[in-house]
Each structure stands twice: as C-alpha cells, then as structure tokens.
Amino acid sequence: MAHDSRPNDVAWPGARWIEIDDLRLTRGEVTLRAARADDAAGLFAVVDSDECWRHVAGRPSSPDDLVRIIDGARALGRHMWVVLRGDAIVGTTSFLDVSVIDARVEIGSTMYARSEWGSNLNAVCKLLLMSHAFDALGMGRVQLKTDVRNMRSRAAIEKIGATREGVLRRYQRRADGTVRDTVMYSVVAEEWPVVREKLNSRLD
Template sequence: MAFVEPVTLRSRGIALVPLSLAHEEGLRSAAADGELWRLRVTSVPEPQETRAYIETALAGREAGQRFAFAVTDEATGTVLGSTSFHDILPAVKRVEIGYTWYAKRCQRTHVNTTCKLLMMGHAFDTLGCHVVGWRTDNYNHASQRAIERLGAHKDGVIRGHALRRDGTIRDTVMYSLRSGEWPEVRAHLLYLLDKPRPSRGGE
C-alpha cells in the first residue's frame, strides 16, 4: 500500500484531483495564462511538454516518490494549476509539498492558501506525518515569501543543488514544519482565508 493513496481534497471552491492524462489540455491552458514556462525558477511545462510532464508525475506516483494533483475549480472542473507531495519518506513520515504553480489569474488569490491548508491537513491529520517540507530556488523570492507566510521554518540552503531549465546550477532553500507546529499554522491560515480581502485577494 502506498503511503499517499489516491484522494480528492476539497475546500472553498477548490478541488485537488489526482493528476491524470485527462488533465493535459487543462494544464496547457493554465500554463498559457501568463506563459509561466518562461520563468526560469519554476517547473511549469512548456506547451509541447505538458504530456511528458504528466507522464513523469505518474511515474513518480508509481514509484511512491511523488503524488501530483491537478488544482481545479470545483464547480466547473477548470484546471487552475498543479501541486504535488514529493520526496515521500514513509519510514520517517515526511513529505514535501512542491511542483506548485497556478495560472496567472489565480496568483495572489485564496487558491494557494487553500491548497496548502488542504495538503498540510492531509499530511498531518490523515497521513500522520511528523514533518512537511518545502524547497525552492534561491532566486525565487516570491516562493520563499509564500512559504514563510505559511509559518514554515527555514532550515538552510543547499548550495549547488540542482539544474534550472536554462542549464544554470541553483542553490536550494529548504523549509519545514513539524506536526507540533501545525495547529497554530492551521489557525493562522484559516484566519487569512476568512478575513475580508480586496478583489484580487491578499494571500
């Protein structure tokens, strides 16, 4: 039995659905909103690479290393982006959350906060994880701010850790949250989601 079993997570009009080849066109359309593949510090697939992106994610799921979701609008089924549990370590009950991206129109709305609340809730409350981790490019300052807003602890920087899509070598910033910190973080995320916000949102 896999540590992360297939599941659909729902809240506030968002549904995280196990990623499949049926989401290919939806993912391609979501990435086209903002031409997100042009950002050198993200993992968003170029249009012609969308199917291979999904196949790679499914291979990771088969190997028990990654479980990818399509982020969808619950009412319409429209694909808004993607996110994953990855670097899944059942023996120590640790997962990381990453491979996360959203169509430009969804950025700085409630979507990311809702997805993180759903995924952390599943990791800590259902899977019984001790730790949830994140990693990001040292130049992806927006991602670092978003992770820090969640209440995650910055563990450090792994230098010369991975290749970017343009062939340069990146340093990776590592973050984590322990299970004992989750109740306070959950309360904070619910507060952010429930507070009044401008039309474009704040988190």
C-alpha cells in the first residue's frame, strides 16, 4: 500500500488566475512580462541555437515563425513570458498546465541567452514566478520538468530546492526524433517558505 504523506490533509481552496498580459514581475534589473509579437526578432536571436533546442522539438526557423508561436501559445494553454535584463531580451519562460481547480501550475519552456548561463538569472526568474504562483494566485503546487539527459537543467532545478518526484518514461520527443524520459520535480505550498528563503539568500 502506498504511503500517505499527508494523512491529516484538509480541503485546499481553489487558486485564482490572472491573465499575464498586463503583469510585470520585477526584481532588480530583471523583468518578466507577457511575450508580444514585436519581441520575436530579439527573442529569436537569443533562442536560435542548437543548445537551446537539443532536448525539445519545435524549434522556430525564423522570427516570423516565432511570431506564430507567441500568437498561438495561449490556445495551447501556454502563458509565455519574455525575460528582460534592463531593456535587453535575455530569455523566455512560461506558465503551463494551469489548473485553477487543482491549484497547480507548471513552469517550463525556459530558455536563456548563453551569456546568462551561470548567472543569477534563473534564480531571479524562479523566485518571481513562484512568488506570483504561491502568493498571488494561491497555487498549492508548482511543477517543473526536464529531459533526464539535461544535466544542466536538472542541476538548476535541484539548486532552487525543488523535490524530484520521479521519471515519466517515453514522455516527449526531442529535436532529433528520439523520445525522451522526463524528470518531474515540484515545490508544494508547505515547502514554499523554505524555498523562498533559500532563493532570497542566493540573491542577497
């Protein structure tokens, strides 16, 4: 019989949802705002690399192709942010798999400029997004997924304090046509204060 990790659980209220169109999440010089079609050229320059797309399919072939992705994202349940450092576009990330009734959201489709790898950018973005999810929206769970082979991404997720839950086998196609196993991580509401403190301490 599976172990019940929360035997005294009580009813959790549903979350609420705020469309991201007019939101700006900011810490220091980093800002997240809704991606727009006029971001496509700058964002394409950031994500047009084999390193960004090694673990996922769907690479855009041009800025116009990326405009179609931005315009069509919401119909696919993807709420797409552009990441700015100052006035420069340095990446993108998204809210996915939003379930208000289950108080759950996923952070994914995250790509940063190569120049930002190893910087504090991922910690800032995760702090902003999880603060919004838990504190503003009332989510009970934030999940993150990555390719089992993507050791850089796995290390970054584990560094923020997310819990590894398991592996989803043969879950998603890579750019080369192979089908990847995907590692699932999460942060739940009960863990959020500790994770928030850990992220803040990294950024102070």
